Amino acid sequence: MDKADAKALVTLLGIELPVIQAPMAGATTPAMVAAVSNAGGLGSLPSGLYSPDQFAAAIEQVRAATCRPIAVNLLCHRASPDDPVRQQAWRQRLAAYYVEAGLDPAMPVPSGGRAPFDEALCEVVEHYRPEVASFHFGLPDPALLERVRRVGAKLISSATTVAEARWLEARGVDAVIAMGAEAGGHRGNFLSDDMNMQLGTFALVPQIVDAVSVPVIAAGGISDQRGVRAAFALGASAVQVGTAYLFTPEAGIAPVYRQALTEGKGTALTNVFTGRPARGIVNRLMSELGLMSDLAPPYPTAASLVGPLRAAAEAAGRGDYSPLWAGQAFPLAKPMPAAALTRWLAAAIAEEGGEDAADRAS
């Protein structure tokens, strides 16, 4: 890490502590975002599962609870056209589970949300002017990106390879999130979908630090103070932490999810919940369908047909069909409030003497 980068990034984002709470659609609540930002870190509100109106309402909740900078997270995949043939094949693959759950395998299912960042969401961003916009799956079209930039938001996005980091830098991001393979939830990959070539945090962070001139935020496998220290040693200017925030009371997750975080045996990458590879605690659907299924329709449309199974199982206290997103370091996380977690993670660096620590790590 270059000391100037670390200080520059915190200053640029208008925060005090180099800790970013990762956006986790379905688990992050406005209360979590506000608690992290109030503690001096950067809370991130995911837009993925919201309609534009819901997104606006959630931002208002966050703004009401903190006057500190916040990030909003925006998805940049291309929307998949309806594909009735693939949906039908997927429905057929899941039919036996529907029957077992007492559901009609032919029942209509609502579409699954996760709209890509578009005109409507951009208007919300323009209205609420978040201090930071964090993108996933690349970046939006240049015109939309420019509109976000013009509201004054700093731009960050995830890279899972060195090539993606260079691509993001060339398009003007203010910082790159180096997302190692250990990370929970959806991989941010956008130039290649070859999961065999994804790098672990340990190898990825320094290679991206060497490849780009903007500050690098390390993500993936960081759930305690040791991880924070290691990330800075590898050259990161900040950390983005997701899984550990699932253990906070502010996380809006089902009891079966909390239970899996305590009792789960391990994580794997799977596409069976949404159509895109994401890391979660292994459960029945992953085990029985195979982690990466050729039958899963493209992101995000695979999710719709899993929805009714998930709802029925969760109502019965089982997470058989729930996406239990978690990173490989989930066993390291300790339950505590989001504000305390933010300060504790940041203290790993502060303990070493602030500027002196940065000197030593550079």
Place this chain on the structure above:
Amino acid sequence: MDKADAKALVTLLGIELPVIQAPMAGATTPAMVAAVSNAGGLGSLPSGLYSPDQFAAAIEQVRAATCRPIAVNLLCHRASPDDPVRQQAWRQRLAAYYVEAGLDPAMPVPSGGRAPFDEALCEVVEHYRPEVASFHFGLPDPALLERVRRVGAKLISSATTVAEARWLEARGVDAVIAMGAEAGGHRGNFLSDDMNMQLGTFALVPQIVDAVSVPVIAAGGISDQRGVRAAFALGASAVQVGTAYLFTPEAGIAPVYRQALTEGKGTALTNVFTGRPARGIVNRLMSELGLMSDLAPPYPTAASLVGPLRAAAEAAGRGDYSPLWAGQAFPLAKPMPAAALTRWLAAAIAEEGGEDAADRAS
């Protein structure tokens, strides 16, 4: 890291610097082992590709060049019985490559070496009494293990999961190598062959540190000083580094291998060279056969039929069929002599003030 562990490990192994050169069969030379040990680290001589006589001769070469402690590396897989049907299917799969290379697809091929640690190799160990025995693929039968222990060798072995680390500790190893998914060469997994559940170094090291009471050696993705600092921050008491030593003049590797280390685009896990998953720079055989082939016969028998293709291609200056083992951090490595590399890696920790650095990292 517990400071006592770090000091205890170096003392236990009888070395000065907490840097272990990873055993790399086919690349590690006696000169490399001696150079590392003479520099104060621990050189490791792999037995994998040697007959007992060759192994003895190699140890003699090392002993003639250094009076410092050395490690020998011993393979603990179960030998696979001959399986003519699978060999024939593998031969058929490779036949077109034989024809393209002007070779007879029915030509006899020598068997591929890589015998598991056995009576004959144990006699060599008993004769030469290495200070450290490092095992791969678990541990040998208890009787053989006890014989190695009785020569006074300290025992270390690789764990790729927390369960494997606990298994090794229960059988009395003196230290556990936490081998993250970034590592080059053969995965050390022995309790499970599910590659989807292998952890990255960032997540694996602290979980193993928390799970066992013996010192932990971090391996995988460590090719420069940043990696060494990060490994210690995660709780490691030493590092084991392989790939960076491929860039030393002491590495006994073909020109095509050296070229791939400079020009290679990335690594992946593959079983096509030996039948067991190992990480190498992606080349033609991996791309065209698929990284993990169901047709590859069990380790190590897949190697025999690849041998003639490899030899012919290397003679023509191509690495199309060569196992180009390398870890994910290979782009971070810098060419330098093995002794200088050992001292440079160790200086990453020493710079921080020795005991004080250990205090800060604990």
